[in-house]
Amino acid sequence: MKPRAGHVFVAGYVVLLAAFGIVPTAYGIYFAFTNAANYFAGLSNFTAAARDFRYLPALGHVGLYLVIWLAALVILVTGLALVLQQLRTRRLGRTVRFLYYIPGALAGAASVLVWLFMLDPTVSPAAGLERLLGYGTFGQVVEPGHLAVLFAMIAFWTGAGGWIVVMYGALNNIPLDVIEAARIDGAGGWQVARRIQIPMLRKWIVYMVILAFAAGTQLFIEPQLVSEASLGVAGRDYSLNQLSYDFAFQNNNVNYAAAISVELLVISVAVAAVFVTRSRFFDAD
Amino acid sequence: MALITSAHRARSRLRPVRARAVLAVGAAALLAATVAACGNGSSSGSGGSAGGAKNGFTQAPQSSGPLTVWVDSSRVPAAQAYQKAHPGVPLKIVTYDGDANGSNTLQTKVSLYDRTGHGWPDVVFSAESNELSWAVSAGFTAPLNQGLVPSSVLGNFATGALNPCTVNGKVYCLRNDLAMVVLWYNAKLMKQWGYQVPTTWPQYEQLGLKVAQQHPGYIVGNAGDTFTPEIYMWASQCQANHITGLRAVTVNVTTPNCSRMASLLDTLVKAKSMSTLSVFSTAFDKNEKGKVLMLPGPAWFSGAIFDAPAALNAPKGEIAAAPIPQWPGSSPASTGNVGGGLWLLSAHSAHLKQAVDFLTWVTTNNAYQADLAPGYPAYAPAATAWLANQAKSGYFATDISPVLQQAAGQVWPGWGYGQFSQEAIWAATVVPGLTTGKTIVSMLPAWQSAITSHAQADGYQVSQ
Numbered sequence: 001m002k003p004r005a006g007h008v009f010v011a012g013y014v015v016l017l018a019a020f021g022i023v024p025t026a027y028g029i030y031f032a033f034t035n036a037a038n039y040f041a042g043l044s045n046f047t048a049a050a051r052d053f054r055y056l057p058a059l060g061h062v063g064l065y066l067v068i069w070l071a072a073l074v075i076l077v078t079g080l081a082l083v084l085q086q087l088r089t090r091r092l093g094r095t096v097r098f099l100y101y102i103p104g105a106l107a108g109a110a111s112v113l114v115w116l117f118m119l120d121p122t123v124s125p126a127a128g129l130e131r132l133l134g135y136g137t138f139g140q141v142v143e144p145g146h147l148a149v150l151f152a153m154i155a156f157w158t159g160a161g162g163w164i165v166v167m168y169g170a171l172n173n174i175p176l177d178v179i180e181a182a183r184i185d186g187a188g189g190w191q192v193a194r195r196i197q198i199p200m201l202r203k204w205i206v207y208m209v210i211l212a213f214a215a216g217t218q219l220f221i222e223p224q225l226v227s228e229a230s231l232g233v234a235g236r237d238y239s240l241n242q243l244s245y246d247f248a249f250q251n252n253n254v255n256y257a258a259a260i261s262v263e264l265l266v267i268s269v270a271v272a273a274v275f276v277t278r279s280r281f282f283d284a285d
Numbered sequence: 286m287a288l289i290t291s292a293h294r295a296r297s298r299l300r301p302v303r304a305r306a307v308l309a310v311g312a313a314a315l316l317a318a319t320v321a322a323c324g325n326g327s328s329s330g331s332g333g334s335a336g337g338a339k340n341g342f343t344q345a346p347q348s349s350g351p352l353t354v355w356v357d358s359s360r361v362p363a364a365q366a367y368q369k370a371h372p373g374v375p376l377k378i379v380t381y382d383g384d385a386n387g388s389n390t391l392q393t394k395v396s397l398y399d400r401t402g403h404g405w406p407d408v409v410f411s412a413e414s415n416e417l418s419w420a421v422s423a424g425f426t427a428p429l430n431q432g433l434v435p436s437s438v439l440g441n442f443a444t445g446a447l448n449p450c451t452v453n454g455k456v457y458c459l460r461n462d463l464a465m466v467v468l469w470y471n472a473k474l475m476k477q478w479g480y481q482v483p484t485t486w487p488q489y490e491q492l493g494l495k496v497a498q499q500h501p502g503y504i505v506g507n508a509g510d511t512f513t514p515e516i517y518m519w520a521s522q523c524q525a526n527h528i529t530g531l532r533a534v535t536v537n538v539t540t541p542n543c544s545r546m547a548s549l550l551d552t553l554v555k556a557k558s559m560s561t562l563s564v565f566s567t568a569f570d571k572n573e574k575g576k577v578l579m580l581p582g583p584a585w586f587s588g589a590i591f592d593a594p595a596a597l598n599a600p601k602g603e604i605a606a607a608p609i610p611q612w613p614g615s616s617p618a619s620t621g622n623v624g625g626g627l628w629l630l631s632a633h634s635a636h637l638k639q640a641v642d643f644l645t646w647v648t649t650n651n652a653y654q655a656d657l658a659p660g661y662p663a664y665a666p667a668a669t670a671w672l673a674n675q676a677k678s679g680y681f682a683t684d685i686s687p688v689l690q691q692a693a694g695q696v697w698p699g700w701g702y703g704q705f706s707q708e709a710i711w712a713a714t715v716v717p718g719l720t721t722g723k724t725i726v727s728m729l730p731a732w733q734s735a736i737t738s739h740a741q742a743d744g745y746q747v748s749q
């Protein structure tokens with residue numbers, strides 16, 4: 001009877017996965033390889049979408065954003081988790097952990113809205129800092145050259161807290177006797193972190209990078225909302241996902257849109273495969 | 286973008302932003318849902334009369350049931366006024382963003398309904414005056430001058446008011462309001478400082494330089510909006526948006542008609558008597574309140590910018606309107622236009638008779654257009670009544686009726702209504718450069734190539 005109970009428990013998820021994951025993906029792949037008349041189109045949707053004047057800039061934007069964001073994520077999340085673990089008093093540790101996590105509790109779009117206020121010097125609590133940097137208006141803050149950094153900041157603020165808590169949990173799973181042994185051998189806090197803790201966190205870091213990369217290539221809400229808030233001055237057609245959205249609903253071309261989506265899927269899967277094999281992610285300890 | 290919509294939207298940025306976010310998430314979900322629903326064609330037809338080709342299009346089988354109308358928040362009073370006058374008509378009022386700022390909500394939803402085969406609204410208000418560029422070829426809009434709306438009614442709209450509604454001689458929508466550009470000015474300050482209202486652009490430029498010197502901090506105009514080209518470039522007869530066919534456009538923005546206006550704007554921006562903020566930004570309200578000497582802008586600036594507590598909130602008896610300045614030797618007199626909403630009738634409607642009645646009522650009846658509407662009505666008899674109401678309110682320093690009436694017929698017809706959004710292109714191409722101190726003249730070639738690229742992406746043949 002045991003296997004049957006398992007099937008029942010999993011069934012709900014499988015139905016949703018099929019309805020909102022697998023079927024739409026298959027539908028998207030179908031669109032990517034057919035034309036408007038539903039005939040097989042080979043790779044023509046991919047080449048035509050790549051020749052669009054917005055494609056290369058969008059690719060560049062997403063690439064730059066990923067570099068900034070992933071670097072910040074890996075360095076700061078690991079660093080903050082280590083600091084968090086070093087905190088002496090339990091109460092302080094608990095409070096800081098909670099503070100890190102709060103932004104992650106806001107739903108995606110809502111947390112970006114918070115940033116729209118932060119970035120507008122006329123209403124921002126950080127207006128003094130923005131003026132100090134020479135930005136007096138919202139337009140100056142969101143000028144095109146700043147966008148990659150701004151989006152990385154927003155993404156870090158909304159997404160990093162959850163990862164810090166995960167890393168903290170992983171750090172606590174490192175057997176104490178290993179660390180004790182290192183201490184006895186004369187290792188300081190820095191050496192313990194570098195020689196023991198970070199290597200033992202490797203799989204978690206890889207896991208974080210894979211998921212963050214997949215989410216980062218799909219950058220959409222941040223530029224879309226900034227575009228709306230700046231009345232189109234910044235962030236329109238900024239990312240590949242936005243370009244896909246515009247192809248589908250502005251240029252009325254679902255096929256090009258699907259081609260870009262399939263590209264993003266392929267890139268994410270390929271990068272995940274590289275990371276998984278290189279890091280021996282699935283090896284047993 | 287039109288009318289108070291813009292004011293509303295920009296002032297409470299959150300609403301459209303949230304709508305868009307929900308849309309983004311919803312669109313994905315809807316797309317997934319269509320997988321299940323796609324394939325079954327029409328699901329209407331609850332035993333009503335049979336459809337068929339009539340009035341110039343294939344009509345859906347007619348049935349009874351509530352009339353679904355989509356309006357933006359500023360047009361809710363229109364639907365409510367209709368409901369009040371027709372208590373027996375079942376009406377379902379749906380509020381959406383009105384497609385302002387090229388949000389494409391309507392097009393997005395309609396393309397999804399086209400896939401599922403049902404769900405279209407009966408009547409829609411749109412703040413985008415280029416809506417027909419996709420709606421006609423998508424088969425969404427019904428022609429109105431083939432028997433649905435009497436020609437006596439259509440003939441009463443102001444000259445040129447139905448231009449954005451007309452494709453190949455067929456009228457596919459009714460215009461809600463006109464948004465012709467005039468020169469708004471502070472009559473009290475002009476008199477106090479002994480200035481004459483300029484009638485030509487060179488005079489305007491001279492006065493702008495004088496103001497910069499004699500009264501620093503005051504502005505004679507604003508060039509930081511997405512619709513800046515529709516105020517200045519359109520009025521200057523700049524060939525940025527000359528739609529010559531269903532899928533053909535001529536773009537030529539490096540000619541004197543464009544560069545003369547670009548360099549005028551550059552001169553005044555440099556002198557600091559021309560603001561580069563958006564009139565809908567909080568910074569504009571904060572910095573420019575009480576500092577606006579002149580402001581070229583559409584008819585709806587009166588209610589959205591001047592007589593608006595949340596914006597400039599200019600006191601009663603100070604603001605007046607004059608005809609927009611002209612370039613010497615250029616005739617006939619021409620002005621620009623910023624928006625002016627449209628009402629569309631769905632060709633899929635199963636309640637055509639009721640829908641046409643609604644459409645006609647909200648665009649022509651004084652109970653809405655003269656008494657409640659925030660902008661200048663496109664329907665001429667309603668406009669006369671609306672102007673009389675404005676005069677009664679005593680807000681303006683002078684009677685603005687003759688100026689607005691004259692400007693209504695002077696909108697330069699060389700600027701068309703294409704599928705690509707000129708506002709979005711200007712916003713992304715020119716505004717960021719202005720913010721960082723580049724001149725508009727230096728950005729004209731970039732503007733030219735951006736318009737060309739966007740037009741081509743929408744399948745337009747672009748010539749120079």
